[in-house]
Each structure stands twice: as C-alpha cells, then as structure tokens.
Amino acid sequence: MRRRSILALSVASSLAALAACLALPRSSAQDAPAWRQRAAEEEILCNTQEPLPYLIRENWSTRASMDRDELRARRDIHQKAIRFRTETYGFFRGFGLPEWNARTPAQNAVNLRLFDRPIRLNQRVVPAARCAEQEIARTCRDDYQPRRLSGLREQNTYHNGEVSNHVYGIAIDLDPQQNTCCNCVKEWRLHPLCQETPRSIFDRMIMPECWVHGFERYGFYWLGHDRLMDTMHFEFLGDPAHILTSDGPPPHMRERE
Ligand SMILES: [Zn+2]
Numbered sequence: 001m002r003r004r005s006i007l008a009l010s011v012a013s014s015l016a017a018l019a020a021c022l023a024l025p026r027s028s029a030q031d032a033p034a035w036r037q038r039a040a041e042e043e044i045l046c047n048t049q050e051p052l053p054y055l056i057r058e059n060w061s062t063r064a065s066m067d068r069d070e071l072r073a074r075r076d077i078h079q080k081a082i083r084f085r086t087e088t089y090g091f092f093r094g095f096g097l098p099e100w101n102a103r104t105p106a107q108n109a110v111n112l113r114l115f116d117r118p119i120r121l122n123q124r125v126v127p128a129a130r131c132a133e134q135e136i137a138r139t140c141r142d143d144y145q146p147r148r149l150s151g152l153r154e155q156n157t158y159h160n161g162e163v164s165n166h167v168y169g170i171a172i173d174l175d176p177q178q179n180t181c182c183n184c185v186k187e188w189r190l191h192p193l194c195q196e197t198p199r200s201i202f203d204r205m206i207m208p209e210c211w212v213h214g215f216e217r218y219g220f221y222w223l224g225h226d227r228l229m230d231t232m233h234f235e236f237l238g239d240p241a242h243i244l245t246s247d248g249p250p251p252h253m254r255e256r257e
Helices: 002-031 034-041 068-089 123-139 186-190 209-216
Strands: 109-114 117-122 171-174 220-222 233-236
Touching: 034 123, 109 123, 117 123, 123 209, 123 233, 209 220
Parallel strands: none
Antiparallel strands: 109 117, 171 233, 220 233
C-alpha cells in the first residue's frame, strides 16, 4: 500500500510538473493584458518623427557657466518653445500671452485609457500616444504593466521659470514611484536605483528599455536623456499636425532627408 501510494504520489507530481510545463506558454498568453492584443491588432498608420529641436529642454536650459550671448540665444529658443506650445496646446497662466490662444490646455484635454490605465492628455497628442502604445504592443516582449500613469496637471511643478509639459497635457509619466528621477529632488537620491552608478540610465528604472524606443519612434522625448534623469517621463515634442501618415510627413523630417 505504502509503495503504491509513493508511486502514485510520484506519478501525480510528475504529471503536475508536466502540466505546469505545458500550461506555461498557454497561461502566459492568457494572462497577457488585453491592451497588448488590442493595440497590436489596431492598424494606426503613424509617421515616425523626431522631436522638434527647439522644444527639447537640453537645447534651451541655461547654466551659470554660459556667457551672455549663449544665455540670450537660449532664452530666445525657450520663448519660441513657449509660444509654440501655447498656440498649439493652449495658454497656461504665467507663460506666453493669452492672445496666442483663447483656450487652456485643460479645455483641450480628454480622458482615455493607455496601457489599460486612466490618463488625461491634450487631445492633440492622443494619436501619438496610441502610436507608441501600438509600437510597444507589437515589439516589446516583456510583461511590464504600468500601474499608474500621470498626464495633464493644472499646476506647474517647476519653480525655476520653466513650465512643465504636464501643464500642456503633452507629458506622460509611467509609474512615478518606481521609475526614478535621480536629479529631480534630493529625496530621489536616497532611492536604491539612484545610489550606485549604473552601466546605463536604463538601469535606473523598472520600465524596460524597449518602451523608451517605442515612444521615441513617434516624436516623444524621454527625459531620461536629460540632466534630470527623469526616467518616468515622456513628452510629445513632435509635430502634432503630422502624427498620422494621412496627415502627410512632418516638414521637419523632410528637411532631414
Ligand atoms: Zn513627468
């Protein structure tokens, strides 16, 4: 009896192990979030595009070591960037002139689900967000699931004369507690991922590198490249009038050909 029960037990456990092996691919496919399948199957025809250079923070932010001409040139670029964002996305109090746009970014904002998480974005960049989502669903073979997204904000989070792209509804943070921003505020430096010097900036976050490339393909700038090392943060700095192929190619991309 005893031998038989041991035999039965070992057969049962072998079968369980076999079942587990066989079940693995099937159950992981079943567990794949529905958004990946939905986004991968969608046929959104998107223009690949790079950010407009004058919108990139690194091209207009100033440092104490810069001479007067450099500072003036950079302030001019910054003003151009504020004017473009105001005219395109809405007027945010304290930056630019209300005559440039009668509407506010909040009036142009919509609620949507991206990666199956709620977010509020300026409606002009929603197609670009969908392009990035489609790219990630098709090309990234990971199981990363952002738990929280942060989009439009009605308060400016910078206190140095800059205006955050969150107020225009064109920035997206993924998992703001886990994807670090080591040079943002000193509290971040205590985070384990900020303490050691990693091999690359991609090691300072839980988000897979593939996601960064998915966003970058469609005009989003990743602030992980910036001095801030803001790895959670993407901002759409492309041309919102040319997100889809049906809009024709973005003029600034044609210039580069
Ligand atoms: Zn952000």
